[in-house]
Amino acid sequence: MRRRNLVVGGLAAAAAAIALAFLVLPIAAIFLRVPPEELLDQLSKQVVTDALIVSAKTSLIAQALVLLFGTPLAYLIASRRFRGRTFAITLVELPLVLPPAVAGLGLLAAFGRSGLLGTNIPFTQTAVVLAVAFVSSPLYIRQGIAAFEAVDPDVVAASRTLGAGPTKTFFRVVLPLAWSGLAAGEALAFARGLGEFGATIMFAGSLQGVTQTMPLAIYDQFSVDFDTAIAMGALLVVVSAVLLVFLRLVLTWQPSRRTSGFLFARST
Amino acid sequence: MATLSADFGLPLRSFDLKLALEVERTVALVGPSGAGKSSVLRSIAGLVRAKGRIALDDDVWLAPGVDRSPDERRVGLVFQEYALFPHLSVRGNVAYGGKARADELLERFRIAHLTDAKPRELSGGERQRVALARALARDPGVLLLDEPLAALDAHTKAAVRGELQELLGELGLPTLIVTHDYEDAAALAEIVGVLVDGELRQLGTPRELVSQPADPFVASFTGANLLHGAVELHDDGVTRVRLKSGEIVYSTDRADGEVGVVVHPWDVSIGRVHADDSAMNLVQGEVASVAPVGNRVRVRVGPLTAEVTESSAERLELTVGARVYASFKATATRLVPLGGRYASVRSSPHPPG
Numbered sequence: 001m002r003r004r005n006l007v008v009g010g011l012a013a014a015a016a017a018i019a020l021a022f023l024v025l026p027i028a029a030i031f032l033r034v035p036p037e038e039l040l041d042q043l044s045k046q047v048v049t050d051a052l053i054v055s056a057k058t059s060l061i062a063q064a065l066v067l068l069f070g071t072p073l074a075y076l077i078a079s080r081r082f083r084g085r086t087f088a089i090t091l092v093e094l095p096l097v098l099p100p101a102v103a104g105l106g107l108l109a110a111f112g113r114s115g116l117l118g119t120n121i122p123f124t125q126t127a128v129v130l131a132v133a134f135v136s137s138p139l140y141i142r143q144g145i146a147a148f149e150a151v152d153p154d155v156v157a158a159s160r161t162l163g164a165g166p167t168k169t170f171f172r173v174v175l176p177l178a179w180s181g182l183a184a185g186e187a188l189a190f191a192r193g194l195g196e197f198g199a200t201i202m203f204a205g206s207l208q209g210v211t212q213t214m215p216l217a218i219y220d221q222f223s224v225d226f227d228t229a230i231a232m233g234a235l236l237v238v239v240s241a242v243l244l245v246f247l248r249l250v251l252t253w254q255p256s257r258r259t260s261g262f263l264f265a266r267s268t
Numbered sequence: 269m270a271t272l273s274a275d276f277g278l279p280l281r282s283f284d285l286k287l288a289l290e291v292e293r294t295v296a297l298v299g300p301s302g303a304g305k306s307s308v309l310r311s312i313a314g315l316v317r318a319k320g321r322i323a324l325d326d327d328v329w330l331a332p333g334v335d336r337s338p339d340e341r342r343v344g345l346v347f348q349e350y351a352l353f354p355h356l357s358v359r360g361n362v363a364y365g366g367k368a369r370a371d372e373l374l375e376r377f378r379i380a381h382l383t384d385a386k387p388r389e390l391s392g393g394e395r396q397r398v399a400l401a402r403a404l405a406r407d408p409g410v411l412l413l414d415e416p417l418a419a420l421d422a423h424t425k426a427a428v429r430g431e432l433q434e435l436l437g438e439l440g441l442p443t444l445i446v447t448h449d450y451e452d453a454a455a456l457a458e459i460v461g462v463l464v465d466g467e468l469r470q471l472g473t474p475r476e477l478v479s480q481p482a483d484p485f486v487a488s489f490t491g492a493n494l495l496h497g498a499v500e501l502h503d504d505g506v507t508r509v510r511l512k513s514g515e516i517v518y519s520t521d522r523a524d525g526e527v528g529v530v531v532h533p534w535d536v537s538i539g540r541v542h543a544d545d546s547a548m549n550l551v552q553g554e555v556a557s558v559a560p561v562g563n564r565v566r567v568r569v570g571p572l573t574a575e576v577t578e579s580s581a582e583r584l585e586l587t588v589g590a591r592v593y594a595s596f597k598a599t600a601t602r603l604v605p606l607g608g609r610y611a612s613v614r615s616s617p618h619p620p621g
Contacts, residue, residue, distance in 0.1 A: 155354070162339075
């Protein structure tokens, strides 16, 4: 009996080691291929700095829009009970499971010159912003709904009976209590938007200095100069790791408040 | 002194809440959980949308065409779990309602030393004092207390009840309290209403509710024994009731049909031997439980709960399983019709049996 337990334990440990190695290996390979000092050299190339600027600019604008429009939507869905609420949540979550190519296609069909709205947006930097906002906002909104739902309704009611109107109540009670959940959602959305590839390349193209973001530049470079692609990859790994650490800090911050911790909105 | 008048209805999940009430000093609503007690307070505070009329003197909060939002009704609502702002300090919580009186209230409620503490660092009693101070900081015209003693442990509860009594007396605000505990209601309020399934069954002084319960629910809420049975006959001014359990009970009250026999624990005597005294009602049985309550001891014998002094309990060697006689006089009983409401049952003028 004891012997059998030992064998099972050994097998489990081996499986765990293989799984971990499999996940770590590609990331380690990126950093092992090019020595650090050469990485920095590669990063100063024009194509890299162009992509960095495009990525930073479009991400910041897209995320600002996500916060500006997504926060009220998440709050309304979380605090109101209305007909079609579950349907609204499903609509919000749909872009999450949509294949990126379909997202790009949809954006073209909506904003293309001969599309539903008939605009000149495709293949401009605005298109990048829209593509990033489209694929990343559901992560923020979904987490936002969960964060707002976790705020004790009695505490909100208390604020109202103490003479505060809806606006003061939102900014002085609801927002501070939902803050950590919202920040976690935004970190996820930011990371997702930064890595966005499929929808962007279809809807915005890959024009250096205009619509070529970091992931598009990596794809563009890897057949030309593999080391440059690797250097950009390393940079994205670092940014992702920083976001992940931020996410962990935010989620463990004051766990007693239970305004964060679950990443899925309840649908009822 | 201001008067809160409320006459409104509110559809709830399984019944409609209907209430007409004037609150001049302190009124307590008691009832089982799910009776709609909290909904009464929420309706008055404007947190749920009721229909009817709610006004503080001539300041109308709710009427046809008028529905003021909670921040425009001068209520001080203390939530059952206090609903303190977890992200604000004690001072931040109190000052949220109004900065002008914050310091004075912190002093008054003896929480000045906790100024910078967060709610999660406080004990139950301290939290309640913060909640009360916060509610008063907005200078309310009405005080609404939702189960003010339910969240406290037994030890704190007695002390807080006393403090609350004193405070309500000093404030002189119209106050509406809801609680599931009749004793708390009787201790805190001059007028007590019994709320069941959204309806006010009886409204009166605590004394009236004990001595003349309108129906079995009210009787059981006041802590009285309630024995179900049916009237068999009236004889010589005494009503004979056969209980469901088969025993016979005599009452000087007059009633017919299905009745509840109400007898208070302090009117039930316990003895080791069959005493030949004036008590007409006698139940023989084993002691099912013995529980000290304050300076008294509660003894359960069959369907009855009796209250005796500590010394009696010792002298009679009352322990679980002991065979005893429980007796009570026919004059100590009240008969309340089962199922009927608002039936006025008065103690009959018959001489004691």
